[in-house]
Amino acid sequence: MSMKRRDFLKITSYGIAGTFLSLTGGVIVGRGSELLKKMDTSSSEKVKWAMVINTRAFQTEEDFNSVILACHRAHNVPDIPDKIREVKWIWKDTFVRGFPTAETKYIGDEIKKRPFLLLCNHCDNPPCVRVCPVKATFKRKDGIVMQDMHRCIGCKFCMAACPYGARNYNFYPPREYLRSVNPEFPTRSLGVVEKCIFCYHRLDEGLVPYCVEASKGKIFFGNLLDENSEVRKVIAENIILVRKPELGTNPKVFYII
């Protein structure tokens, strides 16, 4: 069955008209989503907490230990001897392990061996929050990634999702591994996940996190959305790294190199 020339022309012109219509539609949709985005950032969020760690200032064992202990004691973090199943909210590790995608073959020995403090990055786009089936881990308005230890079902999905090894599963009954108990903070039970919570309880009282306080100026903490904040200043003035930026998680813990 052959087509008449007139029909053919008619169909072609419909096709062309249709293409133009869809293009216009596409442009409108594209513009619209941009507009929506603009409206979104103009919403009420004024605070986004961030941390900047001055790795050059951390020199001695004591510098690290005082910070780690301040956090772990206050939060009843159990001291578990089994190193591959321990619980830690903030800890010391090497540059090579903390930043495995960075070029490390030819860098200087000093930085290669320099210990880094690692902790939850309170990612702006946190995969751990995305995967949790019960909202036991969730993001607050001020950007803190929270962990509800009384709701967690212990599925460990979030641990598969976190690309920074920042989460801890209680492989051992945690209360049996506490040297002393801080009555102000809850202890945990077996089989739940826990991690750093950016001391939200202290921020709510107008205080800085324990680690920041114990670091005596080696860790900066503040509001990333405030252009005049100290964190913004030190980020602008120094060479800064974040862990695995290529994954799009947008970490909010920064490292001065």
Added chain:
Amino acid sequence: MVEKALRGGVWYWLWLLLLVSFIGLAFYFWLQEHHHGAGMLTGLHRDLTWGFHIGQLAFFVGVAASAVMIVLPYYFHNYKEFGKITVLAEFLAVGAVIIAMLSVFVVMGQPTRVLYVILNPTPNSLIFWDLTVLSTYLFLNLLCGWMVLHSEYKGTKYPSWLKPFIYWAILWGPSIHIVTAFLLQGLPGRHYWLTAIMAPRFLASAFSAGPALLIVIALLLKKIANFNVGDKAIQTISKIVIYAFIINLLFLFFEVFTAFYSGIHSHMAPFLYLFFGYEGHREWVPVMWASMILGIVGLVLLLIPSLRRSETTLTLGAISIFLSVWIEKGVALMVGGFTPNVFETVTPYKPTIPEIMIATGVWSLGLLIITVLYKITLSVYESKNLAVKTRG
């Protein structure tokens, strides 16, 4: 119809007893784990939090999904040869879904809170979707299998209201496996899983391993229970197995090509660790090559028509393919996903005896349900045959 499950010989009851004791043992170890902690009883650790059990989830969801390869030709294309084996496939899917769901349940650190998943539906979590699609699939297969068998029992055709459910189940089969692949393939920083071909490869490996298991079961039933699903059916299924398995191998090749030709270290590392060892760690190398060799053996045995037609070599081939996929998907998939870990170093994992015993209990529970359902199926067909004989 149910009463038929209660009438069996000595071997039937002994087999059930064996399964029940495995379940009891698993329950004991599971209680121990929740008393002393996973650290005392399992091989899991900070850098590998999903091990043997979640591997079983991935594998058995596949077995369940693969029922579609039998159900679809029978109901949709009216392929009569699959008449008897379709009910077997549907009931196998029921057992496999139960194994899959229980495998997730046993890894929960706080099992008493598991209802939160339903009480607080969280659609951004794939676990929520997995639970939803798996329970729906369980219901659909139980319904379809049971109704079809019941009409067989009554000597009628299944009621027409069942049709939509049958089609629903056909659509649902692949979807349960796609969702299960999505659990893994959307995680940033897990290079072995972060691949768009994960879901298609899951389907391909499932459509070979699941029907391979069905072949073994069918041939076993022929031997021990004198229940013949028909040679033609088995031959057709063996062709399904081999085509799916070839596609699975091709997908594996695509993965390896992309990782190694691009030369991106983090994508090559899990393959290197699994097949050749990484930073001096070679824990899984023999296991991986065992899976490869089994795969090749299965491929040869099922590809050559004369070997495929002999029941002995067919059985061997089907078992090889089943085991090959099981090693790769039921065990190595988790190991490769977590090794190298997020620090790009190796923390080795070996499943412990308690872990394996708990998994055995989970398999046993699935098998128990399959056994009972099969017992009923076989009895229905038997009484029908008798009826035909006495009448004739």
